[in-house]
Amino acid sequence: MAVWLVLLAAIFVPLEKLFALRREKIFRAGIAADLAYYFLNGIVPALVASVPVGLAAYAAHLWLPQAATAGFARLPVAVRLLAALTVAETGFYWGHRWSHEIPLLWRFHAVHHSPAHVDWLVNSRGHPVDFVFTRLCGLIPLYALGLGSPLDGAGGSATVTAMVLGPLWGFFIHANVRWRFGPLEWLIASPAFHRWHHTNDSPAVIDKNYAPMFPWIDWLFGTLYLPNDRQPAVYGTATVVSSGLARQLLDPFGRDRSIDSTASAAQPDGDPDGGRNRASASAKP
Numbered sequence: 001m002a003v004w005l006v007l008l009a010a011i012f013v014p015l016e017k018l019f020a021l022r023r024e025k026i027f028r029a030g031i032a033a034d035l036a037y038y039f040l041n042g043i044v045p046a047l048v049a050s051v052p053v054g055l056a057a058y059a060a061h062l063w064l065p066q067a068a069t070a071g072f073a074r075l076p077v078a079v080r081l082l083a084a085l086t087v088a089e090t091g092f093y094w095g096h097r098w099s100h101e102i103p104l105l106w107r108f109h110a111v112h113h114s115p116a117h118v119d120w121l122v123n124s125r126g127h128p129v130d131f132v133f134t135r136l137c138g139l140i141p142l143y144a145l146g147l148g149s150p151l152d153g154a155g156g157s158a159t160v161t162a163m164v165l166g167p168l169w170g171f172f173i174h175a176n177v178r179w180r181f182g183p184l185e186w187l188i189a190s191p192a193f194h195r196w197h198h199t200n201d202s203p204a205v206i207d208k209n210y211a212p213m214f215p216w217i218d219w220l221f222g223t224l225y226l227p228n229d230r231q232p233a234v235y236g237t238a239t240v241v242s243s244g245l246a247r248q249l250l251d252p253f254g255r256d257r258s259i260d261s262t263a264s265a266a267q268p269d270g271d272p273d274g275g276r277n278r279a280s281a282s283a284k285p
Contacts, residue, residue: 001038001039001042001043004042005035005038008120008171012119012120012121012171012172012175013026015175015177016119016120016175016176016177019177019178019179020176020177020178021176021177021178021191021195021231022117022176024117024119024176028117028119030115030125031121033125033245033248034121034122034124034125035121035124036245037124037125037126037245038121038124040128041124041126041128041131042124044128044131044132045128045131045132045135048128048132049132049135049136049139052136052140053136053139053140053143056139056140056143056144057143057144059144060143060144060145060146061146064145064146072146072147080147081161081162083147084142084147084159084161084162085162085165085213085214086214087141087142087145087147088138088139088141088142088162088163088166089138089211089212089213089214089217090141090217091137091138091139091140091141091142092134092137092138092166092211092212093210093211093212093217093218093221094137095133095134095135095136095137095138096109096134096137096210096211096212097210097221097223098137099130099133099134100207100210101207105130105133106239107251107252108126108127108129108130108133108252109126109127109130110237110239110241110252111125111126111127111130111241111248111252112125112126112127112130113198113236113237113239114236114237114239114241114248115235115236116234116235116236117176117235118174118176118194118195118198118235119174119175119176120171120172120174120175120176121171121174122174123167123170123171123173123174127248127249127252128249129252138166139163142159142162143159147159165213166212166213169189169212169213170212172191173189173190173191173193173194173212174191174194175191176191177191179191179192180192180228185215185226186215186216186219186226187214187215187216188213188214188215189209189211189212189213189214189215192226192231193209193215193226194209195231195232195235196208196209196225196226196232197209197210198232198235198236199232199233199234199235200232200234200235200236200237200238201232201233201234205225205232207223208223208224208225209223209224209225209226210223
């Protein structure tokens, strides 16, 4: 994980300096917490999710007709990968959407929305419970449908590729770069697409763009928002999120996560721990 962190930093730090949408310091406020989340969420969700995902894969191995799984394994790699990505992305979409719409899940997901800035490392910021839940929503259908099996290397290769591509693309769509993809933005997620998911500009534009990679999934379910002529002015959430790492991890298990519906959407951007987390600008639960 340390090697991956160095590689990711070597890619995204120069890109965010050369093509920045907003000027940010490399060692900005909250970076220590984000680094801690990087290692925590690189280990804990994989360990916790491995058991239910393994059970789903084993159940599919027992119950699904062998002809179905064998037929999938014989498909071209590109077709298997597209099918695996589509199923996983649909599951991730609904897991992510439920994390916004169900108050109990939002308690955990609000941690990810607490920063008042968005850059590549914000991808790692999130409660491990939130990471486990969304990961299960994407991977259990994938294995339960027999689209990949750890018992079959040929069938599982597309699944493994999908599992690697997803997190890597997550770092990219959080990157603080001003790139736009033109018409391709409707097919593949861009940083501009995902910034609107983190916006707190107004109630009319929050709770949009849940899909990690495929914006057309948001289009299918009516949650796509991608204007061509502007970018979000404000990021953050009105949910009370503590500034300390330990409190962020413990608070969702305890006290209520209140929403300050009157919070200003014009507070200064930049410091995720400098006040906005205690009365920040809004994403509904």
